Amino acid sequence: MATGREIAQLCGVSVATVSRVFNQPETVGAETRERVLRVAKELDYRPNEAARALSTKQSTMIGLVWDTDHRRPGWRHPYLQDLLIGLKSALSAHGYHLLMLATSGDAREVGASLADPVGYVNMTRRHHLGGLVLIDSGSDAEAFGTFAQSGVPCVALDVAVEGPRATYVTSDNAGGARDAVAHLVALGHERIAMITGPQDNQPSQARVSGYRMGLRDAGIPQRAEYVESGDFYRASGTAAAQRLLALDEPPTAIFAASDEMAVGALLAARAAGLKVPDDLALIGFDDIEIASVVEPALTTVSQDKPGFGVAAAKAIMAMITGAGPEAPLVLPTRLVVRESCGGA
Amino acid sequence: MATGREIAQLCGVSVATVSRVFNQPETVGAETRERVLRVAKELDYRPNEAARALSTKQSTMIGLVWDTDHRRPGWRHPYLQDLLIGLKSALSAHGYHLLMLATSGDAREVGASLADPVGYVNMTRRHHLGGLVLIDSGSDAEAFGTFAQSGVPCVALDVAVEGPRATYVTSDNAGGARDAVAHLVALGHERIAMITGPQDNQPSQARVSGYRMGLRDAGIPQRAEYVESGDFYRASGTAAAQRLLALDEPPTAIFAASDEMAVGALLAARAAGLKVPDDLALIGFDDIEIASVVEPALTTVSQDKPGFGVAAAKAIMAMITGAGPEAPLVLPTRLVVRESCGGA
DNA sequence: TACCGTGATGTAACCGCTTACGGTGAAACG
DNA sequence: CGTTTCACCGTAAGCGGTTACATCACGGTA
Numbered sequence: 001m002a003t004g005r006e007i008a009q010l011c012g013v014s015v016a017t018v019s020r021v022f023n024q025p026e027t028v029g030a031e032t033r034e035r036v037l038r039v040a041k042e043l044d045y046r047p048n049e050a051a052r053a054l055s056t057k058q059s060t061m062i063g064l065v066w067d068t069d070h071r072r073p074g075w076r077h078p079y080l081q082d083l084l085i086g087l088k089s090a091l092s093a094h095g096y097h098l099l100m101l102a103t104s105g106d107a108r109e110v111g112a113s114l115a116d117p118v119g120y121v122n123m124t125r126r127h128h129l130g131g132l133v134l135i136d137s138g139s140d141a142e143a144f145g146t147f148a149q150s151g152v153p154c155v156a157l158d159v160a161v162e163g164p165r166a167t168y169v170t171s172d173n174a175g176g177a178r179d180a181v182a183h184l185v186a187l188g189h190e191r192i193a194m195i196t197g198p199q200d201n202q203p204s205q206a207r208v209s210g211y212r213m214g215l216r217d218a219g220i221p222q223r224a225e226y227v228e229s230g231d232f233y234r235a236s237g238t239a240a241a242q243r244l245l246a247l248d249e250p251p252t253a254i255f256a257a258s259d260e261m262a263v264g265a266l267l268a269a270r271a272a273g274l275k276v277p278d279d280l281a282l283i284g285f286d287d288i289e290i291a292s293v294v295e296p297a298l299t300t301v302s303q304d305k306p307g308f309g310v311a312a313a314k315a316i317m318a319m320i321t322g323a324g325p326e327a328p329l330v331l332p333t334r335l336v337v338r339e340s341c342g343g344a
Numbered sequence: 345m346a347t348g349r350e351i352a353q354l355c356g357v358s359v360a361t362v363s364r365v366f367n368q369p370e371t372v373g374a375e376t377r378e379r380v381l382r383v384a385k386e387l388d389y390r391p392n393e394a395a396r397a398l399s400t401k402q403s404t405m406i407g408l409v410w411d412t413d414h415r416r417p418g419w420r421h422p423y424l425q426d427l428l429i430g431l432k433s434a435l436s437a438h439g440y441h442l443l444m445l446a447t448s449g450d451a452r453e454v455g456a457s458l459a460d461p462v463g464y465v466n467m468t469r470r471h472h473l474g475g476l477v478l479i480d481s482g483s484d485a486e487a488f489g490t491f492a493q494s495g496v497p498c499v500a501l502d503v504a505v506e507g508p509r510a511t512y513v514t515s516d517n518a519g520g521a522r523d524a525v526a527h528l529v530a531l532g533h534e535r536i537a538m539i540t541g542p543q544d545n546q547p548s549q550a551r552v553s554g555y556r557m558g559l560r561d562a563g564i565p566q567r568a569e570y571v572e573s574g575d576f577y578r579a580s581g582t583a584a585a586q587r588l589l590a591l592d593e594p595p596t597a598i599f600a601a602s603d604e605m606a607v608g609a610l611l612a613a614r615a616a617g618l619k620v621p622d623d624l625a626l627i628g629f630d631d632i633e634i635a636s637v638v639e640p641a642l643t644t645v646s647q648d649k650p651g652f653g654v655a656a657a658k659a660i661m662a663m664i665t666g667a668g669p670e671a672p673l674v675l676p677t678r679l680v681v682r683e684s685c686g687g688a
Numbered sequence: 689t690a691c692c693g694t695g696a697t698g699t700a701a702c703c704g705c706t707t708a709c710g711g712t713g714a715a716a717c718g
Numbered sequence: 719c720g721t722t723t724c725a726c727c728g729t730a731a732g733c734g735g736t737t738a739c740a741t742c743a744c745g746g747t748a
Binding site for chain 1: 699
């Protein structure tokens with residue numbers, strides 16, 4: 001590995017000049033600049049990031065905090081891949097890398113999931129990270145609060161946080177849910193039930209309130225027995241649907257807070273001998289891959305998956321370059337009409 | 345941020361001693377060691393990783409090379425999330441982090457996918473990465489070769505590479521395919537067709553040879569017209585299945601090299617008015633989530649998804665700690681029998 | 689001609705940690 | 719009692735950059 005010093009010697013200049021060529025080119029004479037650049041290329045020079053970080057007290061990395069929630073072992077983020085794609089590409093444009101933080105070595109105790117937010121914050125300092133991106137793994141609101149308050153720039157996904165240099169990005173969950181209900185209403189439904197996600201999950205809460213708004217918009221009275229709670233998993237969707245279908249006056253349409261649960265509900269309906277969408281309309285949320293494969297294909301509320309990553313990257317970069325915390329970003333959702341509600 | 349120097353002063357020792365307390369504890373007197381440790385804790389001391397890396401010429405990060413293939417824009421890795429979970433946890437156990445490398449800033453030209461393997465290698469040197477993990481994004485065999493030859497420790501996933509310090513991990517694709525065929529044979533099928541993945545994709549190639557082995561095992565003659573090629577996408581599965589079903593003597597069973605294509609084939613069968621599994625048996629590969637949701641649920645060859653990550657981490661760590669390249673790792677597969685082949 | 693501002697470059701301190709090497713004192717040895 | 723051994727610890731030289739400050743040459747100005 002060629003070092004700046006070597007280049008300096010070959011060019012007959014000082015290391016300071018070499019450094020300036022790369023960081024403040026305009027302060028260097030055109031001729032020497034070219035010379036340095038040429039030699040650097042010949043030697044395939046690459047600045048040592050560790051040295052640079054040590055000196056400048058900042059790196060070109062931002063940390064990714066993503067733990068699988070030990071309380072929901074089987075849980076998978078519905079669109080992690082797309083999110084990462086967006087995040088990575090947006091970050092790359094600024095020359096930044098994504099560091100997937102390991103929980104501090106000694107935190108591999110039982111249920112270490114986000115057990116030690118402080119550990120991550122320390123990692124941030126140790127590595128001079130520019131900031132943190134927090135991926136929601138179900139219900140980490142409390143833990144995320146610690147991050148947000150720590151003072152390091154951070155942006156959370158799908159969890160509302162606030163702090164001196166923190167913000168978050170989320171979908172317009174309420175709006176999406178409202179649209180879903182409106183769609184159902186437009187198709188003539190009045191007995192519309194909902195299967196919620198975990199109580200402490202913010203997107204789920206927003207979807208519930210969107211559901212209520214939708215009913216209110218249509219002047220449909222709300223019924224407590226039409227709101228069943230699930231946990232985003234498929235099985236809970238099945239169970240909730242069974243309870244709903246067993247009501248004296250069962251709903252004619254069900255809006256599930258996740259596609260997984262909608263699929264679960266679909267199974268329940270099928271088991272109950274009901275035809276979807278004829279006997280029961282079904283609508284989900286997320287637009288995961290499965291949604292387009294089940295029979296009938298699921299009408300659902302689609303989120304801008306790579307958009308999450310891109311928005312997060314932008315927010316982080318903005319904070320790094322000095323700006324204060326941005327206002328929370330709310331991504332638009334889009335209703336994808338397929339077959340599970342009929343009315344094509 | 346407290347520094348080693350501060351601790352040294354407070355303890356009345358030299359910085360060297362402080363450093364030794366953390367790196368070679370046994371060379372420090374018990375009493376001073378305790379003292380240093382105590383003060384370090386009080387000050388919430390965290391060693392500066394940049395300084396450490398600069399000095400030792402090695403970091404505790406390993407790079408992740410994962411590009412979305414521009415030739416297959418919609419392509420998604422079938423189980424990236426599980427893979428990352430395994431990778432991250434296994435790496436964490438060694439105190440290592442995963443750095444998702446951005447393509448070198450200027451490589452965001454059109455089709456920058458893995459366009460510049462050298463760029464990644466340079467990143468490796470700039471950051472003193474311990475090694476690289478290469479995730480196959482469809483067919484990067486050539487590019488991966490460059491990495492493997494570069495001398496940095498690297499382990500590829502699902503792509504065979506060889507180099508001074510390179511190895512790879514993959515599933516027993518041939519074995520899994522063979523099992524799938526055997527399963528079909530056991531159910532009485534003789535006219536067994538296959539839908540392959542891309543020609544240049546190694547796992548696909550192995551699955552094809554496994555398919556052939558399976559037929560040979562059963563003494564069933566191979567028919568060229570029974571091998572249709574796809575690209576792992578669903579649509580190609582549909583198309584291939586249509587061609588197969590249009591044959592004078594159509595197959596009674598189809599083995600697809602991916603679940604996506606199997607689902608595609610399922611759609612084709614459905615469109616053709618064929619009942620699965622009664623009129624046509626279907627079997628896939630990967631065991632992605634969709635497999636268990638389609639109707640009928642897909643019998644498929646399951647891979648040890650987190651196992652990939654764990655194996656990769658182990659291989660990397662082994663190479664970092666001096667050992668030469670490990671022998672390629674082949675993970676066992678498991679046939680998951682569901683409904684698409686009947687014979688429950 | 690003396691003076692000054694300015695652009696280009698060099699000097700050197702510093703970032704925080706690791707480690708080869710050397711020094712010290714006490715215990716062990718002859 | 720002199721000498722060796724060894725455990726323990728300090729000294730100081732890096733690692734490879736960045737950057738405040740000093741220097742110097744030069745053209746413009748009074």
